[in-house]
Amino acid sequence: xxxxxxxxxxxxxxxxxxxxxxxxxxxxxxxxxxxxxxxxxxxxxxxxxxxxxxxxxxxxxxxxxxxxxxxxxxxxxxxxxxxxxxxxxxxxxxxxxxxxx
Numbered sequence: 001x002x003x004x005x006x007x008x009x010x011x012x013x014x015x016x017x018x019x020x021x022x023x024x025x026x027x028x029x030x031x032x033x034x035x036x037x038x039x040x041x042x043x044x045x046x047x048x049x050x051x052x053x054x055x056x057x058x059x060x061x062x063x064x065x066x067x068x069x070x071x072x073x074x075x076x077x078x079x080x081x082x083x084x085x086x087x088x089x090x091x092x093x094x095x096x097x098x099x100x101x
Contacts, residue, residue, distance in 0.1 A: 014045055026045065053071065
């Protein structure tokens with residue numbers, strides 16, 4: 001039996017790969033990102049909300065990544081969680097047959 005992993009929330013990546021190793025608190029990170037609300041960072045790292053384009057641009061600038069890195073994490077998370085919720089409905093959709101060329 002194959003065990004599947006839960007989709008990776010971008011907040012987990014932010015928390016585990018960036019904030020913890022650098023000793024950043026939500027307050028310090030929020031201030032460094034241009035005084036955004038500290039609660040936004042707290043909610044992202046607790047995996048309660050996703051990463052917006054605005055936040056992705058700020059995180060990319062601060063950490064030396066790309067905005068696409070953060071947006072792709074968010075998009076992948078959303079696709080995988082939605083795919084799981086829609087699995088039965090998606091199975092009921094029959095792919096359109098292509099007409100011969």
